[in-house]
Amino acid sequence: MISVDNVFLKYPAAKEDTINGISFSVREGEIFGFLGPSGAGKSTLQKILTGVLRGYRGSVSVLGTEVKHRDNTFYENIGVDFEFPNFYGKCSAIENLNFFSSLYNRKPLPAMELLEKVGLKEDAEKRVSDYSKGMKMRLGFVRALLHNPKLLFLDEPTSGLDPSSARTMKNMILEEKQKGKTIILTTHNMHDAEELCDRVAFVVEGKVKAMDTPEAFRMQTVDTKVLFAYKDGDDISERTTPLRDLNADSVFQKVLKEGTLQSIHTKEQTLEDVFISLTGRCLT
Numbered sequence: 001m002i003s004v005d006n007v008f009l010k011y012p013a014a015k016e017d018t019i020n021g022i023s024f025s026v027r028e029g030e031i032f033g034f035l036g037p038s039g040a041g042k043s044t045l046q047k048i049l050t051g052v053l054r055g056y057r058g059s060v061s062v063l064g065t066e067v068k069h070r071d072n073t074f075y076e077n078i079g080v081d082f083e084f085p086n087f088y089g090k091c092s093a094i095e096n097l098n099f100f101s102s103l104y105n106r107k108p109l110p111a112m113e114l115l116e117k118v119g120l121k122e123d124a125e126k127r128v129s130d131y132s133k134g135m136k137m138r139l140g141f142v143r144a145l146l147h148n149p150k151l152l153f154l155d156e157p158t159s160g161l162d163p164s165s166a167r168t169m170k171n172m173i174l175e176e177k178q179k180g181k182t183i184i185l186t187t188h189n190m191h192d193a194e195e196l197c198d199r200v201a202f203v204v205e206g207k208v209k210a211m212d213t214p215e216a217f218r219m220q221t222v223d224t225k226v227l228f229a230y231k232d233g234d235d236i237s238e239r240t241t242p243l244r245d246l247n248a249d250s251v252f253q254k255v256l257k258e259g260t261l262q263s264i265h266t267k268e269q270t271l272e273d274v275f276i277s278l279t280g281r282c283l284t
Contacts, residue, residue, distance in 0.1 A: 085140030
């Protein structure tokens with residue numbers, strides 16, 4: 001589906017490469033996530049994969065086509081939803097969708113049905129200039145689905161959405177996967193990545209630092225910790241210790257002996273914890 005081999009890219013005014021020797025492959029039908037802080041190169045990589053940036057070195061094959069040599073038929077099979085989608089502000093949402101539908105040769109999906117799914121049916125006739133950021137994000141997602149592409153590129157798809165709209169968006173992404181679509185997701189939201197992605201690549205400073213399934217990352221990298229609370233005189237104190245060291249923890253043993261334990265639970269490691277452990281970088 002996608003094969004990237006030793007790719008570099010430097011912007012004209014930059015002193016160093018923004019993308020620095022990245023290689024990876026994406027299998028048909030999977031959700032593959034690029035995770036990293038702002039400025040890591042995630043969005044640049046998306047633009048290379050979608051043919052927006054063609055001045056790269058190395059090989060980038062998408063749907064069997066070397067991207068720098070792609071023609072207009074390439075876009076019949078991909079859908080793109082960037083974080084800040086552009087629309088014709090003086091036109092309504094449905095007018096925008098009808099226009100974009102006309103650019104493709106294949107029969108579009110029913111625009112009003114898609115708008116209803118993302119909660120925009122009642123605003124279909126409203127000018128897009130009057131839309132909030134969250135509404136534009138949902139409209140951008142609909143536009144990416146209009147021509148029923150084989151491959152979806154989604155850049156921060158839940159950014160600016162309220163919890164209910166974000167849940168709807170994630171459910172629709174999973175529905176598209178169930179239909180057999182391949183989905184490329186870029187985000188710095190680790191909760192989205194854990195919930196949606198089959199595999200993830202940690203991107204830092206234009207390089208892939210690590211790549212695996214979310215579950216494998218959590219299992220192989222960081223120890224589970226235990227948080228317990230105990231009565232300490234008139235106060236309640238808390239202590240965190242690695243699960244593997246719990247039996248040897250002197251405070252825990254003392255608490256058990258004295259019967260002052262109030263609560264205990266495991267503190268599971270998140271994908272963000274693993275990211276920080278492997279890269280030494282935070283996501284913000």
